[in-house]
Amino acid sequence: SVQLEMKALWDEFNQLGTEMIVTKAGRRMFPTFQVKIFGMDPMADYMLLMDFVPVDDKRYRQLPSPLGRYAFHSSSWLVAGKADPATPGRVHYHPDSPAKGAQWMKQIVSFDKLKLTNNLLDDNGHIILNSMHRYQPRFHVVYVDPRKDSEKYAEENFKTFVFEETRFTAVTAYQNHRITQLKIASNPFAKGFRDCDPEDWPRNHRPGALPLMSAFARSRNPVSSPAHQ
Amino acid sequence: SVQLEMKALWDEFNQLGTEMIVTKAGRRMFPTFQVKIFGMDPMADYMLLMDFVPVDDKRYRQLPSPLGRYAFHSSSWLVAGKADPATPGRVHYHPDSPAKGAQWMKQIVSFDKLKLTNNLLDDNGHIILNSMHRYQPRFHVVYVDPRKDSEKYAEENFKTFVFEETRFTAVTAYQNHRITQLKIASNPFAKGFRDCDPEDWPRNHRPGALPLMSAFARSRNPVSSPAHQ
DNA sequence: TTCTTGTCACCTAGGTGTTAATAT
DNA sequence: ATATTAACACCTAGGTGACAAGAA
Numbered sequence: 001s002v003q004l005e006m007k008a009l010w011d012e013f014n015q016l017g018t019e020m021i022v023t024k025a026g027r028r029m030f031p032t033f034q035v036k037i038f039g040m041d042p043m044a045d046y047m048l049l050m051d052f053v054p055v056d057d058k059r060y061r062q063l064p065s066p067l068g069r070y071a072f073h074s075s076s077w078l079v080a081g082k083a084d085p086a087t088p089g090r091v092h093y094h095p096d097s098p099a100k101g102a103q104w105m106k107q108i109v110s111f112d113k114l115k116l117t118n119n120l121l122d123d124n125g126h127i128i129l130n131s132m133h134r135y136q137p138r139f140h141v142v143y144v145d146p147r148k149d150s151e152k153y154a155e156e157n158f159k160t161f162v163f164e165e166t167r168f169t170a171v172t173a174y175q176n177h178r179i180t181q182l183k184i185a186s187n188p189f190a191k192g193f194r195d196c197d198p199e200d201w202p203r204n205h206r207p208g209a210l211p212l213m214s215a216f217a218r219s220r221n222p223v224s225s226p227a228h229q
Numbered sequence: 230s231v232q233l234e235m236k237a238l239w240d241e242f243n244q245l246g247t248e249m250i251v252t253k254a255g256r257r258m259f260p261t262f263q264v265k266i267f268g269m270d271p272m273a274d275y276m277l278l279m280d281f282v283p284v285d286d287k288r289y290r291q292l293p294s295p296l297g298r299y300a301f302h303s304s305s306w307l308v309a310g311k312a313d314p315a316t317p318g319r320v321h322y323h324p325d326s327p328a329k330g331a332q333w334m335k336q337i338v339s340f341d342k343l344k345l346t347n348n349l350l351d352d353n354g355h356i357i358l359n360s361m362h363r364y365q366p367r368f369h370v371v372y373v374d375p376r377k378d379s380e381k382y383a384e385e386n387f388k389t390f391v392f393e394e395t396r397f398t399a400v401t402a403y404q405n406h407r408i409t410q411l412k413i414a415s416n417p418f419a420k421g422f423r424d425c426d427p428e429d430w431p432r433n434h435r436p437g438a439l440p441l442m443s444a445f446a447r448s449r450n451p452v453s454s455p456a457h458q
Numbered sequence: 459t460t461c462t463t464g465t466c467a468c469c470t471a472g473g474t475g476t477t478a479a480t481a482t
Numbered sequence: 483a484t485a486t487t488a489a490c491a492c493c494t495a496g497g498t499g500a501c502a503a504g505a506a
Contacts, residue, residue: 021474021475023486023487024486024487024488027473027474028473030473030474061484062484062485118486131485131486132485171485172485172486172487173475173476173485173486173487174475180475183474183475184474184475187473187474187475188473188474188493188494189472189473189474189475189492189493189494190473190474190475190492190493191474191492191493191494192474192475192491192492192493193474193475193476193492193493250498250499252462252463252464253462253463253464256497256498257497259497259498290460291460291461347462360461360462361461400461401461401462401463402461402462402463402499402500403499409499409500412498412499413498413499416497416498416499417469417470417497417498418468418469418470418496418497418498418499419468419469419497419498419499420468420469420470420498421467421468421469421498421499422468422469422498422499422500
């Protein structure tokens with residue numbers, strides 16, 4: 001069985017409609033997909049990997065702003081037509097693969113090396129996604145079968161876990177300002193854009209900035225839900 | 230067979246008498262111990278590890294300076310007596326261990342996570358060494374024998390490689406100023422102490438500093454010697 | 459006096475959203 | 483008008499030797 005880490009944070013993003021940046025060079029996900037794993041054979045070898053499947057066959061489009069200004073995006077999405085042709089369905093193997101069950105279970109497994117790109121010609125092995133499309137991350141565990149004819153047992157040596165709260169829309173720039181603010185509030189690497197951190201205030205204060213999105217800090221919840229399998 | 234990377238740099242340090250800093254928290258080696266490996270079974274599993282053995286049973290001592298000043302260290306060492314009691318003989322497994330021969334051979338294997346400490350009570354798994362003692366790094370390759378009674382074949386599944394040019398004296402502060410200068414000249418992380426880099430000059434110039442040790446740049450040599458085995 | 463420790467400025471390396479310019 | 487790109491300031495994270503203070 002598998003338990004999603006930082007579920008409370010994922011839930012908070014999911015409630016607003018999670019967006020993940022895709023760039024030509026590749027961008028990490030935030031939150032990072034991390035899991036705790038239980039019930040493996042400690043002595044057996046496993047491969048851990050992720051892939052991303054389209055949630056629907058739609059292309060999205062931002063709701064036109066009544067102000068006619070680019071400066072503020074709404075949180076509403078319009079369906080803009082059928083999805084673009086599917087991208088090469090790449091897979092990301094966790095770099096520690098293969099490893100023993102004991103190794104995987106003894107600490108949180110983090111996919112922080114996984115990067116998303118919109119470059120169809122990417123040759124860095126990153127996950128290729130279409131911007132303005134919705135995706136569902138999937139987590140797969142493959143038991144490395146030591147038997148000679150292991151190919152015949154592929155079905156039973158394979159297990160997939162899906163956490164619906166990790167769904168997101170791929171974007172090249174954030175569309176929903178509340179998503180931006182929650183990323184700034186919760187991602188350590190975006191600390192430079194925070195305005196209400198009491199520690200470094202008013203030294204870091206920049207006029208005209210938006211208030212801190214503190215919902216994350218208020219609603220932490222250590223309980224994770226089981227995976228929909 | 231195994232080939233030492235950056236042999237020219239190691240030679241240059243060795244000629245001056247290599248020193249490696251040891252700290253309580255643990256300090257990386259520079260140069261980093263890196264090797265290219267040939268002749269493994271691509272499909273077999275191997276563990277790669279290093280350990281450090283005393284070169285002799287002596288404790289060293291800096292030659293007293295004729296100036297009576299701490300500010301300048303000589304390049305000469307005196308024997309100061311018998312070695313201190315041996316430290317716990319720890320080993321450092323390369324973090325990618327175990328891995329297939331194909332994986333190890335397809336790129337340079339770098340021990341850049343290895344750290345040296347003088348803290349006898351270290352609980353970070355670092356290599357514990359006595360300051361003012363000389364050490365010889367050793368590199369070991371262990372074939373992971375799939376046979377049930379693999380312990381009986383430990384001897385033949387084990388191979389050790391020694392590069393004498395990687396010998397060094399463990400120190401808590403550099404003793405030979407020429408070693409300091411060569412470290413500054415060749416370690417990217419010490420760039421802040423360089424004075425003769427034409428790129429950033431004179432912006433970075435600090436008065437009273439010593440000239441750049443450019444021997445490394447002058448004497449690069451891509452040919453590595455075979456290991457003394 | 460010699461050796462060790464802790465703090466520091468200055469780097470490398472790379473992950474953020476912002477912004478202005480460009481593409482579609 | 484909307485979507486994408488590239489350069490940028492500002493962070494995290496951590497590897498350097500210098501230096502002053504302390505320990506032996």
